[in-house]
Amino acid sequence: MNKHDGWLKVAGDACSFMRMYALALEISTEAKEQHVRRASKDVVSVLEGVIDRPIADARKLKEARRLFTVMIAHLCDQNEWTKPPTRTSFTLKMSMRSR
Numbered sequence: 001m002n003k004h005d006g007w008l009k010v011a012g013d014a015c016s017f018m019r020m021y022a023l024a025l026e027i028s029t030e031a032k033e034q035h036v037r038r039a040s041k042d043v044v045s046v047l048e049g050v051i052d053r054p055i056a057d058a059r060k061l062k063e064a065r066r067l068f069t070v071m072i073a074h075l076c077d078q079n080e081w082t083k084p085p086t087r088t089s090f091t092l093k094m095s096m097r098s099r
Helices: 005-013 017-030 034-047 058-075 088-097
Strands: none
Touching: 005 017, 005 058, 017 034, 017 058, 034 058
16 A cells, blocks of 8 residues: 555546646645655646636646656556556546547
8 A cells, every 4th residue: 555545546636737736735745755745846836827827828737737647656656656547537538639
């Protein structure tokens, strides 16, 4: 059992950038491991400039999603990690948009 299971469960349900930001902010202040804190601070630094605006630069949001995936990888044990937890509905939406 991974010690970060609670955060990983919340990360799997974090579909909005606001939720990603809130989770990354919490992890950046509470995580004991420096690499986890650093990864979460990277997410926070990208999103803090756009999270309260109605329209955001797509490149920043793409970078935030990439960094969020990196943060999740740091939360997982390397021998357990294959891909970040995702919600089925989010995966379906993304696959429908890419066509």
